[in-house]
Amino acid sequence: MLFQLPPLLSRVQAALPAGQPAYLVGGALRDLLLGRPPHDFDFVLAAGAIRTGRQVAGALKADFFVLDESRDAGRVLLQTDGGRVVLDFIAQQGESLAADLAGRDLTINAMALDIHHPDQLIDPLNGAADLAAKRLRACAPGSLSSDPVRVLRALRLAAQLGMQIDAETRAQMRSAAPGLAGVSAERLRDELFRLLETPKLATSLRALDRLGALAPVLPELPAMQGVEQSPPHVFDVWEHSLRTLDRLEQIFGLLDEHYPAEGAGDLYGGLVVLHLGRFRTQISQLLGSQLSPGRGRRSLLALAALYHDSGKPATRSQQADGRIRFLGHEAFSAEAIAARAAALHLSNSERSYLHSVVAEHMRPYALTLTGQAPTRRAIYRFFRETGEAGVDICLLSAADFMGKYNVQLPQAELSAHLETLRALLAAYYEQQAEVVAPAPLLNGAELMAELALAPGPEIGRLLEALREAQAAGELADRAAALALARRLLG
Numbered sequence: 001m002l003f004q005l006p007p008l009l010s011r012v013q014a015a016l017p018a019g020q021p022a023y024l025v026g027g028a029l030r031d032l033l034l035g036r037p038p039h040d041f042d043f044v045l046a047a048g049a050i051r052t053g054r055q056v057a058g059a060l061k062a063d064f065f066v067l068d069e070s071r072d073a074g075r076v077l078l079q080t081d082g083g084r085v086v087l088d089f090i091a092q093q094g095e096s097l098a099a100d101l102a103g104r105d106l107t108i109n110a111m112a113l114d115i116h117h118p119d120q121l122i123d124p125l126n127g128a129a130d131l132a133a134k135r136l137r138a139c140a141p142g143s144l145s146s147d148p149v150r151v152l153r154a155l156r157l158a159a160q161l162g163m164q165i166d167a168e169t170r171a172q173m174r175s176a177a178p179g180l181a182g183v184s185a186e187r188l189r190d191e192l193f194r195l196l197e198t199p200k201l202a203t204s205l206r207a208l209d210r211l212g213a214l215a216p217v218l219p220e221l222p223a224m225q226g227v228e229q230s231p232p233h234v235f236d237v238w239e240h241s242l243r244t245l246d247r248l249e250q251i252f253g254l255l256d257e258h259y260p261a262e263g264a265g266d267l268y269g270g271l272v273v274l275h276l277g278r279f280r281t282q283i284s285q286l287l288g289s290q291l292s293p294g295r296g297r298r299s300l301l302a303l304a305a306l307y308h309d310s311g312k313p314a315t316r317s318q319q320a321d322g323r324i325r326f327l328g329h330e331a332f333s334a335e336a337i338a339a340r341a342a343a344l345h346l347s348n349s350e351r352s353y354l355h356s357v358v359a360e361h362m363r364p365y366a367l368t369l370t371g372q373a374p375t376r377r378a379i380y381r382f383f384r385e386t387g388e389a390g391v392d393i394c395l396l397s398a399a400d401f402m403g404k405y406n407v408q409l410p411q412a413e414l415s416a417h418l419e420t421l422r423a424l425l426a427a428y429y430e431q432q433a434e435v436v437a438p439a440p441l442l443n444g445a446e447l448m449a450e451l452a453l454a455p456g457p458e459i460g461r462l463l464e465a466l467r468e469a470q471a472a473g474e475l476a477d478r479a480a481a482l483a484l485a486r487r488l489l490g
Contacts, residue, residue: 005032005115005118006032006037006038008041008078008080008085009024009041009115011059011060012041012043012056012060012087012115013115013116014059015055015056015058015059015060016052016055016056017052017055020045020048020052021045021046021114021116022043022044022045022052022089022114022115022116023043023044023045023097023112023113023114023115023122024041024042024043024112024113024115025042025043025044025100025101025109025110025111025112025113026042026104026109027040027042027109028040028041028042029111029112029113030108030109030111030127030131033111033128033131034131034161039082039083039084039085039086040085040086040087040088041085041086041087041088042088042090043087043088043089043090043115044090044091044092044097044100044112045089045090045091045092046091046092046097047072047091048072048091049072049073049074049089049090049091050066050069050072050073050074050089052089053074053075053076053087053088053089054074056076056087056089057076060076060078062076062077062078062079062087063076063077063078064076064077065077067088067090071090071091071093072090072091073088073089073090073091074088074089074090075087075088075089076088076089097112097122098124101122101124101125101139102124102125102139102140103139103140103143103146104139104143105138105139105143105144105147105150105153105154106127106130106136106137106138106139106143106150106153106154106157106169107125107126107127107130107137107138107139108127108130108131108136108137108157108163109127110123110124110125110127110139111123111127111128125139134161134162134163134164135163135164135166136154136157136158136163136164136165136166136169137166137168137169138168138169138172141172143172144169144172144173144175144176145172145175145176145179148176148177148178148179148180148182148183149180149183149187149188149191150176151173151176151177151180151211151213152180152188152191152192152194152195152208152213152217153191153194154169154173155195155204155207155208156191156194156195156198156204158204158207159195159198159199159200159201159203159204160198160199170211173211173213174211174212177211177212177213177216178212178216179216180213180216180217181216185343185344185345186345188217188344189344189345189346190294192217192344193294193295193296193299196299196302196303197296197298197299199249200249201245201249201302202242202243202245202246202249205242205245205306206242209222209225218306218340220307220310220336220337220339220340221238221241221306221307221310222238223310223313224236224237224238224241224309224310224312224313225237225238226238227312227313227316228324229312229324229326230322230323230324230325232404232405232410233404234404234405234406235403235404235406237309237312237313240309240403240404241305241306241308241309241310241403243402243403243404244305244308244396244399244400244402244403245302245305245306245399245403246403247398247399247400247402247403248301248302248305248395248396248399249302250269250272250399251272251395251398251399252287252298252395254269254272254273254276254277255272255273255276255277255279255280255283255284255395256280256284257280257281257284257285259273259277259280267411268402268409268411268414271411271414271415271418272398272418274418275415275418275419275421275422276398276418276421276422276425279425279426279429282391282429283391283395286388286391286392287301291347291349291350291353292346292347292349292350295346295350297392300350300353300354301357301392301395301396303337303354304337304354304357304358304361304392304396305396305399305400307333307336307337307340307354307358308330308333308357308358308361308396308400309326309329309333310332310333310336310337311326311328311329311330311331311332311333311334311335311336312326312329312332312333314329314332315327315328315329315332330358330359330360330361330362331359333358333359334355334356334358334359335355337354337355337358338351338354338355341354341355353389353392356385356386356387356389356393357389357392357393357396360385360386360389360390360393361393361396361397361400362397363382363385363386363393363397364382364393364394364397364417364420364421364424365397365400365401365417365420367382367420367424368416368417368420373419373420373423374420374423374424375472376427376435376471376472376473377468377471377472379423379424379427379435379436379471380435380436380468380471380472381468382424383424383427383428383436383437384468390424390428391425391428394421394424394425397417397421398417398418398421401413401414401417402414434471434473435471436471438467438470438471440463440466440467440470441466441470441475441477441478441480441481442463442466442478442481442482442485443463444459444460444463447459447462447463447485450482450485451482451485451486451489462485462488462489465484465485465488466481466484466485469481469484
């Protein structure tokens, strides 16, 4: 036997009709060969895939729905102690299993295993050898051009599994890249977000650019290349954005709840841990959440980091003294990412999140430039405008600052900025009821009754002024709130 099959596959095997061959294929088999636990399983059958999938779902007491009736494809959704498991059943494409495998993208995904006979690997294209050699190789000369989204998949697998793409396959990817512009928004979005979750994302994006695939996927970004910036920036806008991504990934690791005991690794990482490490558990939980099923918050923040300066080419100006400025670039950048989110068919909550993170990414540093700790009023206003996205903005702000420089960061300035972020996060996580979202001392009805006011927008403005004063520590009780309201009216 090649490896120990998961117990779930024994249950699937038992649920199959007598004598029904079913072949485990694709990523699940690849991951099992690598010793990685899969959560999605693809099965190829000669025929009757929907019927078989429905029967397996009944035996496992799982949910079932038809994926594509014309292709005879169905899906079983099973809840286990380890989370949701997906079992896809699909009829083979072509006249035989060998033809089905030959039509796949990469050789490491073109292996099969009959779950009734798991001691024999079906590997007509030598995918197992490529897997052992950490080599990504296309199945055939037209494998990628037939479905250009496979260009993104190859980059994702290279990053995810630490593999090298062979030269002929890279050439195929370059030829297939223009076709990405014609891929459906949903398929492009799903593969893009899988790529955004991989390590060393900036390296993958550089490869995406070299292959000519950046413009078809994220067309707003190439304009950033070669756009120079004044000191303290040492990189052009595009390279700065990639460096910001690198720093953001570093911060994710430093603030992960499974932070390694051996420490931060360098001085600057140590400063991040010193100032923000106490919020590690809360930040890990936040980054592990999802605004829409299947797309993690961490990948959304990575996309926001990519776009945070995308408005700079449109707003670039140069003063008489030679200084380059980008006035209002954050507003242009926010509109750019909102438009791209709409084009990718992201949810309304995801679009709002991305717009907010990019539009407000300058605010924490602006608080640092005052030279003083942010006041309670300033903290309240920050989170009033940003909500829960304020935490994400703090992480992006740290990465943005660190991404301006090459090797030597100004330690005092970094410490001052991290201290501003610490104050914001401390208020959000430890003083929520006092500073960020205090319970109102008065409601609108009470205000109108006490001050003989008619309904109207003035009531909302008064209530917000009272709440801001309360958050600033200037109001302690209802009487003080009424007194302030009378003064504001007067």
